Amino acid sequence: MTSILAIDAGTTGVTALVVSETGEIVARGYQEFAQHFPKPGWVEHVPEEIWQATLEACRAALRGLDRAELAAIGLTNQRETVVLWDRETLGSPRRAIVWQDRRTASMCGDLAAHEDRVRELTGLRLDPYFSATKLAWIREHEPHTWALVESGRYAVGTVDSYLIARMTRGLEHVTDVSNASRTLLFDLTRGDWSDELCALFGVPRDALPELVPNWGELAVTDARSFLDLELPVAGIAGDQQAALFGQTCFSPGEVKCTYGTGSFILTNTGTTLERSASGLLSTAAWxxxxxxxxxALEGSIFVTGAAVQWLRDGLQIVGSAAETAAIAATVPSSEGVVFVPALTGLGAPHWDPTARGLIVGLTRGTTRAHLVRATLEAIAFEVRDVVATMPPVASLKVDGGAAANDLLCQLQADQLALSVSRPRYVETTGLGAAFLAGLGVGVWSSYDELRETWALDRTFSPAGDRATADADYRRWLAAVERAKAWA
Incomplete structure (x- = not known):
């Protein structure tokens, strides 16, 4: 049976899936890598650690399988994170600056006069979230490194570009429109890099990767570099667009929400470039x-699953993300406790990089169960914030690790007053990469064939008192206002 190796290079680790031609996940591998926080608001990764995690995750997924059945590789990745590497040695001169990093907030303020033009060209906001200000920061603070970018020695790219360079032994420097459209350097209407934006941020266009379609034979791996595999890289997409594809949201108006490190709600707008006046981003889907x-239109929420990770690693009040539903279910409500997880600022629809995390409503009777429940409620509230700014939504497809949490899915349905559908496989980011690659080499021939692979696990319908849900949401909005403009 033909299969696809899908690589999902996420923010905290790399997942590798082997997906059969029937859309079944037949094997998995996973490897975490370190998060580095050198200063408050800064978030960095070591590129070599991402590469090694990719190799280890793929080794684990392929262990015991017949590699002759592999037809192609699909790749999806954390977006906006910027990586520099030496075109000859493939070594990186510095850590990657991660999408969550807030160090360029003041730089965005200095560029405020260009906000309207940047939004017109890119569909994005001037926010530290996106790639270009991160590159401009390196140019300003590390001139010796940047000189080698300008000379052509160092390449610049997002994580997909870096991993493809490693997989192909440096022969390919490519990306796709879904990743390019998150850089602040891509003209969304023309579908190409913008000389005007490159000049604004001081990024040499020659350092950027070549733009390729999202599926097709885009590159070929070098067996010596990549696990003795010589296979076409036949699908590429940024993680949220890959999840939209994996949820088979191929028609305009279809919406998905991915619960990952952050949460991202995307609605397909077809071939029409729609613009939002309510804090949503216009972006390329594929x-x-x-x-x-x-x-697509996108609402980007920076911290959701990362808030649960913070409960585990920072506060150490839970042992694992999986146990949060059981702990939260031991209390009927959060008893007025509200957690605003603005640990790296606020994304859509508030867009405040100076916001910081806030917990309010604590009393002597507050327990860890109340705080854990408030964390799950915060995720549901944040998604409601975004959905409220979208064109009317009939139902919501959910995916990502936290979608396995039944309590969260029920809270989400209650807050939205919509049905929430969870697929059999919640790893739809990796599935989307596999679907793109399979289209690229003919394993699947059409969107209709891919739709047939999607299977429902469970639908969550709104329950409980609507007035209570609305009152809880109003309290959330009041807390959000208190979290803003803190840093």
Whole structure:
């Protein structure tokens, strides 16, 4: 049976999936890598550690399988994170600056006069979230490193570009429109890098990767570099667009929410570039080999699953993310405790990089169960914030690790007053990469074939008192206002 190796290079680790031609996940591998926080608001990764985690996750997924059945590789990745590497040695001169990093907040303020033009060209906001200000920061603070970017010795890219360079022994420097459209350097209407934006942020266009379609034979791995595999890299997409594809949201108006490190709600807008006045981002979803560009509107929430990780690693009040549902279910409500997890600022629809995390409503009777429940409620509230700014939504497909949490899914349905559908496989980011790669080499021939692989696990319908849900949400909004403009 033909299968696809899908690599999901996320923010905290790399997942490798082997996906069969029937859409079944037949094997998995996972490897975490370290998070580095050198200063408050700074978040960095070591590129070599991402690469080694990729190799280890793939080794684990392929252990005991017949590699001759592999037809292609699909790749999806954390977006906006910027990586520099030496084109000859493939070593990186510095750590990657991660999408969550807030160090360029003041730089964004200094560029405020260009906000309207940047938004017109890119569909994005001037926010530290995106790649270009991170590159401008390196140019300003590390001139010796940047000189080698300008000379052509160092390449610049997102994580997908870096991993493909490693997989191909440096022969390919490519990316796709879904990743490019998150850099602040991509003209969303023209579908190409913008000379105007490159000049604004001081990024040499020659350092950027070549733009390729989201599926097709895009590159070929070098067996000596990548696990003795010589296979086409036939699908590429940023993680949220890959999840939209993996949820088979191929028609305009279809919406998905991925619960990961952050949460990201995307709605397919088809070939129409729609713009939002309510804090949503316009973005590229994917581009076919024929050149047709599909767009999406996106609400980006920076911290959701990372808040649960903080309960585990920072406060050490839970042993694992999996136990949060059981702990939270021991109390009927959070008893007025509200947690605003603005640990790296606020994304959509508030867009405040100076906001910081806040817990309010504590009393002598507050227990860890109340705080854990408040954390799950915060995720549901944040998603409601975004959905309220979207065109009318009929139902919501959910995925990502936290989608396995039944209590969270029920809280989400209650807050949205919508049905919430969870697929059999919640790893739809990796599935989307596999679907793209399978289209690229002919394992699947159409969107209709891919839709047939999607299977429902459970639908959560709204329950409980609507007035109570609305009152809880109003209290959340009041807490959000108190968290803003803190740093």
């Amino acid at each position: 581009r076919s080999p024929s050149g047709e560009l599909t767009y």
